Amino acid sequence: MKPSQFAKGFQARPDTTSSEKRTALDRLNAIDGLVQRNDAKSTDVPGRSSQPDLTVVSTSEEPALPQAASESAEYHAWRVEHGYRPGQVIELGLKTIKPSPFNPRHFYLKSSIAELAVNLAKQGQQQAIHVIPDYENPGSYFVSDGGRRVRALKEANKDSVKAIVIDLPIGIQSYKLGYDLNVQRDSQTVFDNAVVWKRFLDDKHFQSQKELAEHLGLDESTVAVALSIAKLPEAVMHEMVARPDRFGSNMAYQVGRYHSARGADATLRLINKILSDDLSTRQVADIVKGRATAQESAKPAGRQRYAQRLDIKLDGMTVGDLKSYGDDRLELRLRGLTREKRDDILKQIEQMLLPKQA
Incomplete structure (x- = not known):
């Protein structure tokens, strides 16, 4: 893929902050438009494809399938063939799903996949993945967001996956959709960035780390650190x-x-x-x-070593830890929670600490 094709349709904005999460927040409104376009104005319609690997999850009659001004010709043709509306959740055969060459994730922990597989086997898939049709190979789809769920569903011996089909070219835009969503979930790591960003430069999709930083809307120093880790x-x-x-x-x-x-x-x-x-x-x-050796403790005076540590997980992801010190101290650290979950935890802690009624 040529660099001009890679960045097609994307206009870089000036850097405004070094925070990846703030950058992602700036872009998520545009992403919402991609996956929910026209959803408020129209309802789902039955899929009219004879392919056994595409099943509409929710349906209601709506015969017209107009082409949006910003919609690509390939996506519109696919929609007409399958009677699909933007934002509609459909069910696809797992055998039709394949990883995208622009997947923002590189590392998938076996333990995390196994844990999610158990959860999916019990509760089913609660959140749809995002996929992009492979127009050159009809009937197959690239994963834009949801690679971990796809792996867990296969681990759970499932045959299908709930998906939303989006109108994006395979390239920087599809990468950034998955990247931004991962940043919001705190599942995107610097190690994923290191491997993928190095590959972008090695494959000449970008001519320099400065150009890469500009396209991602990040400080160049953030990219430089990741590339050193690579x-x-x-x-x-x-x-x-x-x-x-x-x-x-x-x-x-x-x-x-x-x-x-x-x-x-x-x-x-x-x-x-x-x-x-x-x-x-x-x-x-x-x-x-060289001021200390790896064999030395090198702990400053007065720093207390915790006696016990417990990882805290939410929906299969580690969100923090609880440490105990001595006989009378607990330290709780949590991150990446929704405001509602945070407030709920605070209320529960307050209730636990209230004096008991006589």
Whole structure:
């Protein structure tokens, strides 16, 4: 795919912040329009395809299928053939689904997929994935968002998946749809970015990290840090992917610097020590600079080691942890919650701490 095709239809905006989450919030209104276009004005219609792998989930009569001004000719032709309306949830055979070459995710934890598979087997699929038709191979679809759910459904021995078919070219726009949604769910990691962004540059979709940053609407420094992490072997990155609460971009950057000087085996030992001794980024930076060794605790005076630590998960994703110190201290850290979930947790904690009525 040529660079001009890759960026077709996308107009870069000036950088306004270094926060990936703020950048994603700026773009999500446009994404909502892609997956829900005309949904408020029209209702679902029966699918008219004879293909067994496409089934409409909800239907009501609506014979007209006008072409929107911004709609591509390929997508409109596909809609007419299948009687599909934008935003409509349909059921597709899993065998028709394939990964996109512009998937923002690279790492999928087996434990996370297995846990989600158990949940899907019990409760069914609650959220539709987003797919893009492969017009060159009719009857097959690229996943734009929902690769983890597809893998879990296969693990659960399911045959179909609920999906919304969107009008996007396979390229930067489809990448950014999945990327923005992942950022909002806190499931996009710096390690995914590192591998995928390096591939974008290696494949000449962008001529420089500056151009890549501009297209993504991020600070160039954010891209530069990710690309430095991309120099790590995937085996080393795998050891950090499972703990995004401990290995953010700053910590991973320091680990990358250590790897450049000491190699993979020493780096794996350092990662284990970071986890076992709860080392801070500053402590790891001191090890990298030679001010301390990986064998030293290097803990500042007065810093208390927690006695017990419990990972807290929500819908199969780690959202924080609960640590206990000594006999009388608890430390709860949560992130990525909805406002409603946060307020509900606060109310429950308040109720627990209220004095009991006599």
